Amino acid sequence: MTSDSGVGDHYARRRQRTEARIVTAATELFTNQGYAATSLREVAQRAGVSERSLYQHFATKVVLFQRVVEVGIVGDVGAEPMTERPWSRAAVTAPTLADRVEAFADGVAEMTGRLEPLMAVNAEVENSEPAVRESAGHWRRATLDYLYAFWHGAARDGLLPPDTDVEWLAATTAVLSAAESRLLISRTFGWDAERYRQWLVRTWLELAARP
Structure with missing residues (x-):
């Protein structure tokens, strides 16, 4: 045995x-x-x-390209899902909102850095391959679902101001943390990964603190 x-x-x-x-x-x-x-x-x-x-x-x-994108998102070919990665767990369990946002920004900066070079290719393939278009939609919905859970968890744990619009926060931060947004930011401002990470942290915390 x-x-x-x-x-x-x-x-x-x-x-x-x-x-x-x-x-x-x-x-x-x-x-x-x-x-x-x-x-x-x-x-x-x-x-x-x-x-x-x-x-x-x-x-x-097509199947190979889908796997390339998946590995770009997760980080390697291992079986551990993104939600079980250390940065992802810290993003929903850290004691303060700042710590959670820092953890999430660390993960997003690494992930979008891997995906950024693939974005132009992905746009090309999405236009011609329905299976890739479907999987891209799946990942976008998964990002939004994750951020709903992130912000609802923060609200449940008392880390957000009363009456915070959690749905708006989730939708807004899902767009800001997308690989397509990272590509646009890089092309517009020439920011490196650390500058992008710092921007994510500041932007998210300021959005969360708004009346």
């Missing part, structure tokens, strides 16, 4: 390492030359795997 478990764990780790190499290679190629110009053969060559191995992980280029 133990031996079988060990073999299974080894296989799972090897499969995860292969997937990580494929996703890294695909991210580089999609970012540098676009979606349409990138073939799965090129991805396999860049990743150092056979085409057969690549197809065992990703049956189509």
